[in-house]
Amino acid sequence: MAGERFDLEPSIQALLRDLGISPARVLRRAALPADLFSRRPIELSVPEYYRLWDALDAEGNAAAERNLAVDIGKAISVEFFSPPIFAALCGPNLTAAVQRLSAYKPLIGPVRLEVDTADALTITYGWPSGPKPPALLATTELIFWVALARIATREQVRPARVTMPNPPADPTAVENYLGTRLRKARTYSITFAAADAGRSFLTENEQMWHVFAPELRRRLADLQASATVADRVRAALTETLPAGNASINAVTNQLATSARTLQRQLSQEGTSYQAILASTRENLARHYLTNGDLRTSEIAFLLGYDDTNSFYRAFKSWTGTTPDGLRASALAGA
Template sequence: MMTSHSFDRIKIPAAWWAAFRQLDIEAYDVVRRAQLPLSILTEPVEVTTAQYFAIWQSVSELIGDPAAGVVKLLTESAPAQWPPSVLAPYHARDYRDALKRMARYKQLCSPERLHIIEEGEVCTIQLEWLYSEQPEPPLLVYITLATLLDLGRNGTGQPLTARFVELTQPMPAGNVKALEEYLGCEVQFGAQNNRLTLHLSDLDRHFISYNAELLDILIPALEKSLEEQQRSKSMTETVKWIVKRSLSAGRPDIQAIAKELGMSERTLQRRLTDEGTNFKQLLTEARREQAREFLADSSLNTKEVAFLLGYEDQNSFYRAFRLWEGDTPSNWRAEQLGMPPIQ
């Protein structure tokens, strides 16, 4: 669990609570049900991902029909209430540009990532929350994916439909058909990831809401805020966290990490050098720290630990661990943690 991570902060705009009132839900009831301090209703605060999820779970429990709530929120929300990071994409040049801007500036609001992949005749957008291993509240997923489709509809002025939508969790209650009618496609539940798949040809559609003058005002300010946000973070800590999350998929490389951070490999190298480290050193530190954590779990044997750390074979892990700790993983576990050696 990474919900206590120092970068795990989500801004709560005041307009948020007004949006919930459109669903006949009082902000007081939401906050109380989520077991959060009432001060977040009157003061500008940031919450963690866990608290953010608790808020949406509370809304989900208070709302009568999730599908109807999604449609109502999207059709009745006023652009004047949107923060600049959300407003800018609605005035992009075309749908593709809008999606890219949404993915980039969403970082200013929350530690959520939109992975956009164009392949063949489709564009797939996959959601990921960086600092939580817990599943997102279903209502939050519905809102997010529907908003991305609604972005294209509002911008182009056309009744665009999705190719299909994949959701990891079923709708807890309400009319699934209503959600499918709004999205214009079948909704598949029980998927491995939450994803929206669009028709690739729709991404070339120009936005009738394109406003170059407004973007000239908004974009420099957003880019400055994004740069300040990134500089306020310890790049060392950020990279190490991403590496730990990626280890089980194989040894991560600097190119992949730089891409995820939205910067060039050269820029990432320079930032790490400025902080007195380098990628190779961080990879080693991340593996060593994770090795200690995994070995503390008595349910994992050393072969499983080696796999989770991205090693191709158990012997490679053994050699590395002996360099770090001067002993085998099994002996270290027995001596340091008082556990019997597990092969």
């Protein structure tokens, strides 16, 4: 993730009120400042963001039997949308909306969207390394796309496929809202048929998009500028490693700096290029091993290793186990 803090829209108070949930109780349960919602901007770190959603889940389900993710989907309206989401709503169809929002999603949450438009429209979620995202947050993210499509087209759009690592014990409410079954998989994803992805948005407004776009680009640039040098190196490595290039020169070319300057800046932050390279490789290796069916040799290539044996030795030094051992443990846990 490029930045460490994410904006929370002030309209969340209105949403909470519509859901019958006390904003003050949510903040207290999440151990967040009582005046948080009155601040401008409202910014949260990843742990704070997760605590807020955990608290919302606990408060929302404390008083009555309900499915809060579905209730949020039903309560969503244009007045609750942040500028990036409203800009997406101005697009011609769902595919354009997803592509726009995937670029600006870092402004409003600790998540990365992978978009595949080959045969259909598939949106796959990538979360920061560390604790898993709250189930309510992840489920609401999937429901959001259905709500957006229905608001924009005024049609009862249904996804073709929805996956999550741990579907709820009773998925009835979520499945009834989505109009499709939940499938267990290693990632949170949602797929729309090409016809629904290309269905015209009645809310299309290119003039409004041109109003939003410059400010969104500025905010995204500010967010990226506020990232540490180490953050920027990790982001660059995520792009250069799959091409088989783990060299510092590949990163410096992307960041428009020199190797000497980069090493000095990293040293000032208490780290080094080699340390970031190793941690990035480890995180990506864990992701590939537990979220896909790639062969070990393919993973080694995607991490910029010349041969599989080098990857095996490095992985053993990071984790104390082998790639095959980690994958077997992950499958046993699942």
